[in-house]
Amino acid sequence: MLTVLLSVLIVSSVSAGLALVLVVADRFVANYGECTITINEQKKLKVQGGKNVLAALTEEKLFIPSACGGRGTCGYCKVRATEGAGPVLPTETPFLTPKEIEDNVRLSCQIKIRNDLKIEIPEELLAVKEYEAVCSRITDLTYDMKHFHFELRDPPTIDFVPGQYIQLLCPQYKGNREEVYRAYSVASDPADKTIIDLIIRRVPNGICTTWCFDFLKEGDTVRFNGPYGEFRLSQTDAPMIWVAGASGMAPFVSLLYQMRNERITRPTTYFFGGNKVKDMFYLDRMRAFEKELPNFRFVPVVAAPDEGEQWDGERGLVTQALERADADLSGHEGYLCGSPGMIDAAIKVMNQLGIPNERIFYDKFE
Amino acid sequence: MSINAQLWTAAVTCFAAIFTNNILLMYFLGMCPFTSVSREVKTAFGLGVAVVFVMTCTAILNWVAYRYILVPLNLEFFRFIMFIIIIAAFVQFVEMVIDRYSPKLYYALGIFLPLITVNCAILGASLFMIIRDYTFIVTVGYGLGSGLGWLLAIMSMAGIRQRLAHARIPRGLDGPGITLIIAGLMALAFIGFTGVLG
Numbered sequence: 001m002l003t004v005l006l007s008v009l010i011v012s013s014v015s016a017g018l019a020l021v022l023v024v025a026d027r028f029v030a031n032y033g034e035c036t037i038t039i040n041e042q043k044k045l046k047v048q049g050g051k052n053v054l055a056a057l058t059e060e061k062l063f064i065p066s067a068c069g070g071r072g073t074c075g076y077c078k079v080r081a082t083e084g085a086g087p088v089l090p091t092e093t094p095f096l097t098p099k100e101i102e103d104n105v106r107l108s109c110q111i112k113i114r115n116d117l118k119i120e121i122p123e124e125l126l127a128v129k130e131y132e133a134v135c136s137r138i139t140d141l142t143y144d145m146k147h148f149h150f151e152l153r154d155p156p157t158i159d160f161v162p163g164q165y166i167q168l169l170c171p172q173y174k175g176n177r178e179e180v181y182r183a184y185s186v187a188s189d190p191a192d193k194t195i196i197d198l199i200i201r202r203v204p205n206g207i208c209t210t211w212c213f214d215f216l217k218e219g220d221t222v223r224f225n226g227p228y229g230e231f232r233l234s235q236t237d238a239p240m241i242w243v244a245g246a247s248g249m250a251p252f253v254s255l256l257y258q259m260r261n262e263r264i265t266r267p268t269t270y271f272f273g274g275n276k277v278k279d280m281f282y283l284d285r286m287r288a289f290e291k292e293l294p295n296f297r298f299v300p301v302v303a304a305p306d307e308g309e310q311w312d313g314e315r316g317l318v319t320q321a322l323e324r325a326d327a328d329l330s331g332h333e334g335y336l337c338g339s340p341g342m343i344d345a346a347i348k349v350m351n352q353l354g355i356p357n358e359r360i361f362y363d364k365f366e
Numbered sequence: 367m368s369i370n371a372q373l374w375t376a377a378v379t380c381f382a383a384i385f386t387n388n389i390l391l392m393y394f395l396g397m398c399p400f401t402s403v404s405r406e407v408k409t410a411f412g413l414g415v416a417v418v419f420v421m422t423c424t425a426i427l428n429w430v431a432y433r434y435i436l437v438p439l440n441l442e443f444f445r446f447i448m449f450i451i452i453i454a455a456f457v458q459f460v461e462m463v464i465d466r467y468s469p470k471l472y473y474a475l476g477i478f479l480p481l482i483t484v485n486c487a488i489l490g491a492s493l494f495m496i497i498r499d500y501t502f503i504v505t506v507g508y509g510l511g512s513g514l515g516w517l518l519a520i521m522s523m524a525g526i527r528q529r530l531a532h533a534r535i536p537r538g539l540d541g542p543g544i545t546l547i548i549a550g551l552m553a554l555a556f557i558g559f560t561g562v563l564g
Contacts, residue, residue: 003440003441006439006441007441007444010435010436010439010441010444011444011447011448011451014431014435014448014451014452015451018451018452018455019455021455021459022455022458022459022462025459025462025463026462029462029463029466030462030465030466032466086469087469087470087473089473090473114466114469
């Protein structure tokens with residue numbers, strides 16, 4: 001009996017002693033104190049050391065784009081770390097080009113704050129804010145696409161450049177145990193600063209799209225941050241060729257509003273591709289834009305209409321429709337939005353038709 | 367035993383632990399990281415060095431805990447639990463300290479430290495030193511030697527496997543299969559050291 005008691009006592013006290021040592025060590029050894037992060041040589045942030053830069057910036061309401069939430073798998077959260085970030089880690093190298101490594105570009109989620117840091121982030125990211133909005137309308141566009149209309153609550157207005165995207169926070173739900181952010185292009189009129197429209201296509205087993213389609217209801221409150229992205233109209237008068245299918249239409253809707261608002265009359269042809277007739281949507285809306293914008297032409301293309309489906313428009317892949325147009329496009333600019341496969345194929349065709357890479361702008365949905 | 371005699375015994379034990387009684391090749395302890403982290407010499411070296419360090423330090427800590435806590439209380443049979451707790455806490459502690467004071471070392475060794483907590487060679491070394499009734503100084507030699515022996519074995523294996531990368535290996539043997547066969551051949555070769563020190 002005594003042995004049993006004694007052994008329990010000894011093992012527990014040794015464990016407790018070791019645990020105490022670890023707690024003390026955690027308190028003193030792993031305590032990095034307060035560190036200062038200097039951003040772009042002007043803004044100074046005081047943060048508690050020990051965590052990573054991305055988490056610290058998010059706590060300070062500074063949002064760096066990140067799709068994976070700081071696990072080092074998306075490679076979006078790049079910043080220039082000019083001082084105090086330590087060596088590049090093996091977890092970062094797959095996401096950095098040799099030139100970026102030379103320029104001290106790092107993944108902010110992988111930099112642990114051990115001392116004072118100096119980092120540089122694009123000025124416009126400082127304008128990124130977190131928003132709370134109410135989902136006031138959900139409309140079916142096709143069998144696997146929906147249009148979501150959000151009214152902003154706090155802050156009440158947003159300034160974005162048409163073509164930019166926001167990151168929607170997908171909360172925990174049955175089947176998803178952690179919060180994630182997913183990027184969606186804004187499809188609304190930039191003049192109406194109190195609302196945001198998103199066009200979302202259901203991704204089979206997608207974490208966020210499943211939530212949007214099966215759980216999000218009209219009247220629910222959502223959170224998102226943004227705006228992000230460099231995809232936008234160039235400051236030239238060059239005629240444009242747009243190519244996008246499915247939810248890739250979102251940024252172009254916003255661009256069309258901008259062209260209407262600012263009376264931009266650049267000749268524009270929009271090739272909108274879909275697999276079947278049932279994948280087509282917003283055809284009436286595009287016809288309406290054609291009426292309002294004298295130089296805008298909308299070309300819907302269906303790859304393979306089912307028998308019995310009524311379709312008198314273009315057939316084949318969008319890239320084939322583009323080739324069929326067979327025009328000299330050397331003075332044009334190309335704008336693309338959609339899956340990486342479609343974009344790479346379209347860039348190839350545009351190159352053949354005389355549009356060089358530096359005049360092709362795209363937003364890959366990955 | 368005088369100090370001098372103990373030092374000599376420690377040196378001999380250390381040598382024996384590296385060559386004639388190699389903990390990996392003679393007792394086949396620590397096989398799991400041995401087969402999985404032996405693809406490259408560089409990572410194998412990192413893991414090996416971490417093992418040398420942890421094995422030496424935990425052998426010493428466990429010797430002290432055994433001699434001054436368990437033996438006086440007649441609780442020797444508790445050594446398994448005790449040793450495991452001490453090893454786990456020590457590895458945690460070391461990880462924290464390295465992370466704080468030597469980020470460079472942390473990036474090189476840090477990822478291996480949690481792996482080592484559950485490496486049975488570490489626990490094996492601590493248990494052997496008790497079974498064989500080593501004194502403190504001999505224990506230091508034994509812990510160091512066992513670690514170095516493990517380092518030597520995994521480095522040789524990694525060297526061989528790097529060369530094997532371009533060899534044509536029968537499909538059924540690729541990966542762990544050929545690794546175990548090589549380990550067996552290496553063990554045979556190490557038996558050749560038997561009796562070196564008389």
